Amino acid sequence: MTTVREAVFDVLRRHGMTTLFCNPGSTEVPLLAGLPDDLRFVLALHEGSVVGMATGWAIGGRAPALAVLHTVAGLGNAVGAIATARENRVPLVILVGQQDRRHLALEPFLTGRLGGLAGDYPVRVDQPVRAQDVPGALARAGHEALTYRGPALVVVPMDDWEAPYEGETTAAPRRLLRPAAVADADLAPLVELLAGARRPAIVAGAGVGPGWDALVALAERLGCPVFQESFGGRAGFPQDHPQYAGVLPADRGRLRERLAAYDVVLAVGAPVFRQYAYAPGPLTRPGTVVALVTDEPSEAHRSPADLAYLASPAAVCERLAGLLPYSARAEGGRARRAQEPSPVTRLAAGSTAGSTAGPPAGPTAGHPLRPADVLRELARRLPRDAVLVEETPSSRPDLHRLVPARTSLGFVSAAMGGLGFGVPAAVGLRMALPDRPVVAVVGDGSALYGLHALWSAAHYRVGALFVVLANGRYAVMDRLADKHGGGKAPWPPFTEVDMGALARSLGCPALRVDSYDGLTAALDDVMPALATRESPLLLDVAVTVDPDFQP
Incomplete structure (x- = not known):
């Protein structure tokens, strides 16, 4: 039976x-x-x-x-x-x-x-x-x-x-196909809009998914800048590409300023536009036309766009790249790209990704490590195909600036904003992708919400690297309390917590890092063999709070 x-x-x-x-x-x-x-x-x-x-x-x-x-x-x-x-x-x-x-x-x-x-x-x-x-x-x-x-x-x-199941009918199809093709006639309004744009821009989001290469082709055909959505769960565009323009601001005032120069903004796999703290006023300045391509119904229904497509971003971008002619911007951009170093090359030379100047390549001897120091050294050694999981709210701006995502999994984060995602998600990602190096960069406050997953990583021999930026406090909350101006925050730091000891108690090897030389030595030791590593490792990196950080 x-x-x-x-x-x-x-x-x-x-x-x-x-x-x-x-x-x-x-x-x-x-x-x-x-x-x-x-x-x-x-x-x-x-x-x-x-x-x-x-x-x-x-x-x-x-x-x-x-x-x-x-x-x-x-x-x-x-x-x-x-x-x-x-x-x-x-x-x-x-x-x-x-x-x-x-x-x-x-x-x-x-x-x-x-x-x-x-x-x-x-x-x-x-x-x-x-x-x-x-x-x-x-x-x-x-x-x-x-x-x-x-x-x-x-x-x-x-x-x-x-219970018996003999002769019962399973009320679901054995196979369910989801054709994703889009008709050229349906794309005509978007083709007309983009072809007539003087200065278009693209906002790429986590929903780009398998459309990564198609979006690159579209962006290169348009010759336009590509922004990453704010608070996105994944990278939507290669952040070492010369047309990558950074992460969109998460408040309306700065968002309007950032997008003011563009007459057409196309959001692909991203909402229009995700914000954090409320600020009055419209999302964009008058005269900017906003279009959206998403396969998420609620995202399409709530977005204040002039034109929205509820369709596969990959299918739409692939057809648009075939239907649109190369613009003069694209031809000029291809000539410039042939002469300019990529952001990753500039980073390796000692500058920050996407800029021509930045903090010094390393901290002064005897001074405490900053999160930027750790991220810069990690970026210099990170393999191109690495999966990077982020859950370090107070260091996220530095990570976006210093560690460009070069594949769609080169930046993975929790779109919700709650803590506890980074450590277990990295374990699951490495189990799903055993041939790719996986690195989780998490704050110590964030890690404590999901530290149990280190036992699973150790028991099932999941060779991910966990870089814990340990400042012994909730730095984002401290700074928000300062900005609020309502008085001293009541929560204390938790400097007594020993992340390495906690990791080892769960069977996960751990190494304490509290100097620049110790950091570079640890990364030089672990990174070359990270793709084939069969046991997890936690680096408990002592960092100071960046005084210039603004949440």
Whole structure:
């Protein structure tokens, strides 16, 4: 007799969800005990790390990823990570355990009121009416997660797994195709707009995804600058490209100034335009026409654009690059690019990426390390294909300035803004991409939210490098309190925390770095073999707070 459990395993195999990220509870034991050998179980020590690791796995191209959570306690602990996965547009299927269906009406111990616990962040929440509906619900969750690019939850009572499934119908297609072609006639308004622009610009966002090369071709054909969206979860354009113009400001005043020179601004895979602190006034100056290309419906519906396309950014950019003629700007730009060094070359020569001047190449002997010193030395050694995960809010401006993303995974961050993403996401990314070097640059405050994932990295021999910029405080919060002017912040520093000791207690090797020579020696030792490394390493780097930092 075929059981619901066996039918679900077939669904998981068909959808490529054969790695289960999990922190188990009693309601999941009937599913997990005696797991078939072709299904891989990955243990994380906290549910935030379960979803964070699955998120990294999915970002690395293993989509949709599968996470298994334990009723209210597990789902509740993971809600922040689920929100991050939704904002990062990452397809996840999350299976949540529930008490035995046969006495749910009596609300026994571990009964979960699970339907709305994660709020509006899941793209779908399904609580199957019958045990026999579970395989179809999981198949549909896989389809919905990929279609809407977010987490889809399925709640399964613990007694459902052994229920019979013989002769049942799985209420989901075995295959679901998503044709992404766009008709030339539909693109005519955008072609006309861009062809007639005197000074166009592009804003690239995390939603560019597989359209990276197509967007480069379009930008080169237009000969225009390309900005990175603010607070984006991934790089949308190569940041060592001569046309890269930096990260857009996250406040309206500076945004208007930055875009004032352009008559047409095309946002690709990015909202129009993501902000942080409120400031009055329009997003752009009068006379600037804004167009948008995105495959995210809510992004298209809320963006104050003059022209919006709900379509695949990759498909649109590829056709636009074929339909638009080369502009005079593009011809001139190609001639200049042949003569100018790239930003990475300038960085290697001792200058900051994308500029002609910057801080000195290294700190003065005897002075404490600054975050910029660490990032500059990392950038000089970082392989071109490295995956870099960022979660260091007080050092993010320096990272954007000094460490250009040269592939679409050259910058990966949490679009939500909450902490706890960096460490587990780096573990999941390295598991999904075992042949690529993975580096996580995280603040010590950020690392403490997801440090449990270091145990998983050590146990499963995940050779990622974790560079912890340790200043013993929440530097962003300190500076925000100073700017607010409402008096002294009540929270203390946490300089007693020893990141290296915590890492070693979780089985992860760690090295303390508190000097420039120690930093360069550590990076010179680890970086050449990072792609083939089989164990994690944490560098606990003591840094001083940058007095000029502004959040």
